[in-house]
Amino acid sequence: MNRQNVTRDKVLDVACRLFYSNGFKGTSVRDIAKEANVNVSLISYYFNSKQGLFESLAVSYFEPYLEILENEQLSEVDFTIDSLVRKILHYKQTNYQLSCLLYRELSLNTIFAKEMLVTYLAKENHLFSQLLFQKSSHREINYKEKLCLLQFKGLLNAPFMMPNDFMDPYFTEASINHFVKVYSELMSNYKSVQKLAARV
Amino acid sequence: MNRQNVTRDKVLDVACRLFYSNGFKGTSVRDIAKEANVNVSLISYYFNSKQGLFESLAVSYFEPYLEILENEQLSEVDFTIDSLVRKILHYKQTNYQLSCLLYRELSLNTIFAKEMLVTYLAKENHLFSQLLFQKSSHREINYKEKLCLLQFKGLLNAPFMMPNDFMDPYFTEASINHFVKVYSELMSNYKSVQKLAARV
DNA sequence: GCACTCCTTTATCTATTATTCGACAAATAC
């Protein structure tokens, strides 16, 4: 590739690591530039602003993520919750830092992230509702289902929102697969989704 | 009380709200002072520093929280996971903003919060391990149990780490109780803890 | 009245922030 992309990618890579460690507000563009061995001005040059840099990271995470959910929705015949869970966990684990930092920033009330990513979140919720409860129906979700969905997402996100409690020390493809296996088996003992789905 | 405490409490209250909304780094002491209608210098006067203010908030959350867990551990006779879950959920929900902001800051890698609160977290983990798996034993926790504990904590924290997916609009004692009831019932369908505990 | 402590204010200091500007180099187009 031309030199543009190598610099750009280096910035994205470093930004991801630093945003993950220190948060968006806790990371200065100078920190990123220094760590990536590039000039500060280049960040504005490539991403317009610090926010634009964050936006690039966010899009690079959510686009493939939602694609997984959409593909799962299309393959109606051999769909199981377990296979969905495994695919999501695998994706999140291979993008560990992004998963962590994005959901953290999303928990803020005012930051732009919320306005920027609200569309993605709405889409995710819609797909989850369809996949778990009421395929192709437009019925409004009720309080209990809402909480159940929250628990389901909580289980999927726990490893990435509580880094103090779990951090894969190896991070090889094998260790990721092992994590996915054990974690999804434990999740299969969570029966609320099935019970609510069957009730309909 | 004398005027000290009214000012101090006002600062704590506003700080909690702003830290919750904008994060620690995203909130300036000037913002807090303005919103609380006090002079900026008073924050240094009462809490020494911005970090000291955060520390006061953190302690005020974790001390009563761990007390709940310790009391639960002592009453060995009538202990059930369900009653534990309800007590924790009720406490967290009545301290909604604190729950949310503290666990968010804890997910950062470098911030002082981690060093400051690591003791609390270790204690929480220890008590959970005893309560859920191996009362009074010192056996090292294994990988599967570790992930199970992670899922358990993920379920307990989900409502407070994903404010986009759940926010009680009323926040009365009645609505909190209703939430605790429905949420804990759904959680009771998560059988991994019981299965692992029985295996021993 | 005097000394003392506690609370509050005004003003200021130093460091760091994101962003922008103008200049320079290198590659590409023609």
Added chain:
DNA sequence: GTATTTGTCGAATAATAGATAAAGGAGTGC
């Protein structure tokens, strides 16, 4: 070869950050 785009750099800007110093005010004890 010349012109033009593309990438890079150093310096500067204006705003804001947390923290502090010095002094005034209010109440209390004596």
